[in-house]
Amino acid sequence: MSAPIKYVYEFAEGGREMADLLGGKGAGLAEMTRLGLPVPPGFTVTTEACRAYLETGQEPPELGVEAARALAGLERAMGRGLGAPDDPLLVSVRSGARFSMPGMMETILDIGLNDQSVQGLAKASGQERFAWDSYRRLVQMFGHTVMGVDGDLFEEAIAAHRTARAVADEHDFDADELMALTEEFKRIIRRETGADFPQDPAEQLARAVRAVFDSWNTGRARVYRHREHIPEDLGTAVNVQVMVYGNLGDDSGTGVAFTRDPATGAPGRYGDYLPDAQGEDVVAGVRDALPLSELKTLDPRAYVELGDHLRTLENHYRDLCDVEFTVERGRLWILQTRVGKRTAEAAFRIAHDLRDAGTIDADEALRRVGGAELTRLMFPRFDTASDDVPLAHGVPASPGAAVGAVVFDSATAVRRAADGEAVVLVRRETTPDDLPGMIAAQAVLTSRGGKTSHAAVVARGMGKVCVCGAEALTVEPQERRFTVGADVVVREGDILSVDGTAGTVHLGALPLTASDVAAALETGTGQDVPAGTAGGELTGAVLGALAHADSVRRLEVRANADTPEDAVRARALGAQGIGLCRTEHMFLGERRALVEAMILARDDGAREAALAALLPLQRADFTGILRAMDGLPVTIRLIDPPLHEFLPDRMDLAVRVACAEHPDPRDRELLAAVERMHEQNPMLGLRGVRLGLAVPGLMAMQVRAIAEAVVERRGAGGDPRAEIMIPLVGTVEELRQARAEAERVLAEVAAETGVDGERPSAAGTGGDGGRPSGAGTGADGERPSAAETGVDAERSSAAGATALDLPIGTMIELPRAALTAGRIAEAADFFSFGTNDLTQTTWGLSRDDAEASFFPLYLERGIFPVSPFESIDEEGVGRLVELAVQAAHAVAPDLETGVCGEHGGDPASIHFFHRAGLDYVSCSPFRIPAARLEAGRAALEGPAAADSSK
Ligand code: PEP
Numbered sequence: 001m002s003a004p005i006k007y008v009y010e011f012a013e014g015g016r017e018m019a020d021l022l023g024g025k026g027a028g029l030a031e032m033t034r035l036g037l038p039v040p041p042g043f044t045v046t047t048e049a050c051r052a053y054l055e056t057g058q059e060p061p062e063l064g065v066e067a068a069r070a071l072a073g074l075e076r077a078m079g080r081g082l083g084a085p086d087d088p089l090l091v092s093v094r095s096g097a098r099f100s101m102p103g104m105m106e107t108i109l110d111i112g113l114n115d116q117s118v119q120g121l122a123k124a125s126g127q128e129r130f131a132w133d134s135y136r137r138l139v140q141m142f143g144h145t146v147m148g149v150d151g152d153l154f155e156e157a158i159a160a161h162r163t164a165r166a167v168a169d170e171h172d173f174d175a176d177e178l179m180a181l182t183e184e185f186k187r188i189i190r191r192e193t194g195a196d197f198p199q200d201p202a203e204q205l206a207r208a209v210r211a212v213f214d215s216w217n218t219g220r221a222r223v224y225r226h227r228e229h230i231p232e233d234l235g236t237a238v239n240v241q242v243m244v245y246g247n248l249g250d251d252s253g254t255g256v257a258f259t260r261d262p263a264t265g266a267p268g269r270y271g272d273y274l275p276d277a278q279g280e281d282v283v284a285g286v287r288d289a290l291p292l293s294e295l296k297t298l299d300p301r302a303y304v305e306l307g308d309h310l311r312t313l314e315n316h317y318r319d320l321c322d323v324e325f326t327v328e329r330g331r332l333w334i335l336q337t338r339v340g341k342r343t344a345e346a347a348f349r350i351a352h353d354l355r356d357a358g359t360i361d362a363d364e365a366l367r368r369v370g371g372a373e374l375t376r377l378m379f380p381r382f383d384t385a386s387d388d389v390p391l392a393h394g395v396p397a398s399p400g401a402a403v404g405a406v407v408f409d410s411a412t413a414v415r416r417a418a419d420g421e422a423v424v425l426v427r428r429e430t431t432p433d434d435l436p437g438m439i440a441a442q443a444v445l446t447s448r449g450g451k452t453s454h455a456a457v458v459a460r461g462m463g464k465v466c467v468c469g470a471e472a473l474t475v476e477p478q479e480r481r482f483t484v485g486a487d488v489v490v491r492e493g494d495i496l497s498v499d500g501t502a503g504t505v506h507l508g509a510l511p512l513t514a515s516d517v518a519a520a521l522e523t524g525t526g527q528d529v530p531a532g533t534a535g536g537e538l539t540g541a542v543l544g545a546l547a548h549a550d551s552v553r554r555l556e557v558r559a560n561a562d563t564p565e566d567a568v569r570a571r572a573l574g575a576q577g578i579g580l581c582r583t584e585h586m587f588l589g590e591r592r593a594l595v596e597a598m599i600l601a602r603d604d605g606a607r608e609a610a611l612a613a614l615l616p617l618q619r620a621d622f623t624g625i626l627r628a629m630d631g632l633p634v635t636i637r638l639i640d641p642p643l644h645e646f647l648p649d650r651m652d653l654a655v656r657v658a659c660a661e662h663p664d665p666r667d668r669e670l671l672a673a674v675e676r677m678h679e680q681n682p683m684l685g686l687r688g689v690r691l692g693l694a695v696p697g698l699m700a701m702q703v704r705a706i707a708e709a710v711v712e713r714r715g716a717g718g719d720p721r722a723e724i725m726i727p728l729v730g731t732v733e734e735l736r737q738a739r740a741e742a743e744r745v746l747a748e749v750a751a752e753t754g755v756d757g758e759r760p761s762a763a764g765t766g767g768d769g770g771r772p773s774g775a776g777t778g779a780d781g782e783r784p785s786a787a788e789t790g791v792d793a794e795r796s797s798a799a800g801a802t803a804l805d806l807p808i809g810t811m812i813e814l815p816r817a818a819l820t821a822g823r824i825a826e827a828a829d830f831f832s833f834g835t836n837d838l839t840q841t842t843w844g845l846s847r848d849d850a851e852a853s854f855f856p857l858y859l860e861r862g863i864f865p866v867s868p869f870e871s872i873d874e875e876g877v878g879r880l881v882e883l884a885v886q887a888a889h890a891v892a893p894d895l896e897t898g899v900c901g902e903h904g905g906d907p908a909s910i911h912f913f914h915r916a917g918l919d920y921v922s923c924s925p926f927r928i929p930a931a932r933l934e935a936g937r938a939a940l941e942g943p944a945a946a947d948s949s950k
């Protein structure tokens, strides 16, 4: 019989390994208790209890009994009863999910206070004001969170009392004022809900726990989970903990501390401290906190003790930790710890420093950074040479450079961003309700709050630029403006530059410059670490992580590049060849006239003349790219889009013809052609290999241009490695016929130029490692599969017939191609998965149409966890990739496979392609460093699919 489910754990019973059950916060509290740190005692209600509640709408029956038992234990340990009239025990009730969701769910403090116990607390603490402040906080939080009263009603009551007393802050209320306020809060609750604030401490506790469960499903929590890809069904744990007080006077306070700087990763403890306050005040940013270093003077003993605990925690977790702590009359308590959220910059730097210190090894350091973070570091920053005087300074809470139009509320940010505008969200301070606007904005700017305020923590987690606590700003959301001093007024829509690295705000758009990291990646080879330069620590950390990724990864990384300039850049960034050179852009611009001439040709002679004029231009295109990628493979895809894409717009032409008094005969001709070629659904029409087979001479021209470029480069002493790729094949017969045509042309060029078919050796290039050197050549007989399967004989003889032996392969971008990959492999030297089209054709949708219509709805409803065009749909499209790789390798074990759709640069997809056993991923040049990094991280995850061991 299985053991009964246990829903409640005392802190002393848990540990960090139980985070699924106890949530991150609960596991951290348990671990600190185990380590002997000064943690106020308490217990955790598990995520399992929450899930049961969310499923059935009722707490599991055992929960009440277990919670009562745990509470009794707490009361015994503390020698006080919950809410006892003379000297009450009070507890906090806090959410704590498996993954941190800062500020997204509920917290209720001071549970146990009522009309009697508030007197007891006043007596026991000797502070009447403190007791009434605690009680009014409880009534306010409980009224809003548990009883559903609009929080603004309480805020308005506070504001009215402030005005009546002519004080700036509720901090200045005396005990009588707070007593009156509490009574008023109770009246508000009665008026709004028809019920009284509950006086029974046990009822308060039970209802608070339930409210935390319910807060899992608030709109803002859902938005946050969606953005952070946190599963919907995890539920939250609830931590019930004995209250300690930072608001007992000047010898008390509360703060947040990090073991290193979470914005830059620089070593040294870091954080905020707010004297005479409760923890929520720091996070809410309602009063400006002091730098943690001030605690050294305010309370040297607590400061030293805190430092010891920070060290213990970092050594124990072997990572950046953050803690929330409270000093109660000189006694230090640690209320929470977790592995801290950090910026991309800090992630690289901390991993590198911990590795240097020997705290973690190189593999672990690589696991702790990611491709998305690396890409973020490659974005431009503001030009430091600019001598613009900042409008204001604030806390550099989350680095990066952003320019956008000022907006003052979340809804406007969302609306204007949806219209394609870059916006900067400016608030006094943010609350969890601002989350949609923060997501939509390029940057977040607040006038209040420190590095640990809500704005700072959330922006950092999102990688969003943030400056907070820019005190010079007076933000007036109602007026839709902020002012700086007497003279400067900034209104909604004005352009602002926000420098999250320097913590400055500038009027207008500042010039941008390349990031240090991007510059280092483009100039360095990824091996040498520039020391002592500005940003040297960061670039050193990035290059170090990349060097290790390169040393462990199995996947090659190639580039999608169509021009020599892109090829040069890609190579500098570490590309090991070109996985996709699209040729269609080579038919645009001035060449359009030639393409039109080819399309409109009335006879073979006219068409041949047009193609002959295109040939030298194409040859020059390919020569340039092959030169830039000398020694590395360059996979050139023959033209793919339907030809009418190169003709003028049908509607424009029709209007021109209809409106002209004497229409240009050429316009008429063009219009007739456009109408003839019009397709209802061009994505599924005359394109790809179909076009190559249907339009006489087009494919031959392109193959000839490639072949002649190869001959030219060889003549110049180069080592061109062109490969010919046929797009959109659905059946092996298409590929066979296209291949025969290509080989005929290659043989022709070989005969004309006297090229003997010798390919230069692959040795020493470093880029050809994954390619079977015999593919498509006379060396095919050496393939292990040839004798067994017999099918390679065809490929080998077909290929052997050419003297200019360029590999000829195909894209797999139709489900039929994937399902018949074993047959198609008979005629292919390589496969490249075109996952853009494969996703469209598997799902039966057109990307452009779908993204503009129902995608947002699908994402919002969770039908797509993430767009299948961004991250590979493993179950569907990915399954086709796996099937195709397996089928192809069954007949041709050495057949090279890669991916060249957008997914080739997406971190999660790269891990999938590694597992599926592909040889390479190909992506845009800018994403190459991230792809290298992720390919390395994928290799650390365990063995690739058996297929990859070939
Ligand atoms: C693809 O379909 O994945 C691909 C790379 O081709 P394109 O995006 O050019 O259609």
Ligand code: MG
Binding pocket: 727, 813, 834, 836, 837
């Ligand atoms: Mg495609």
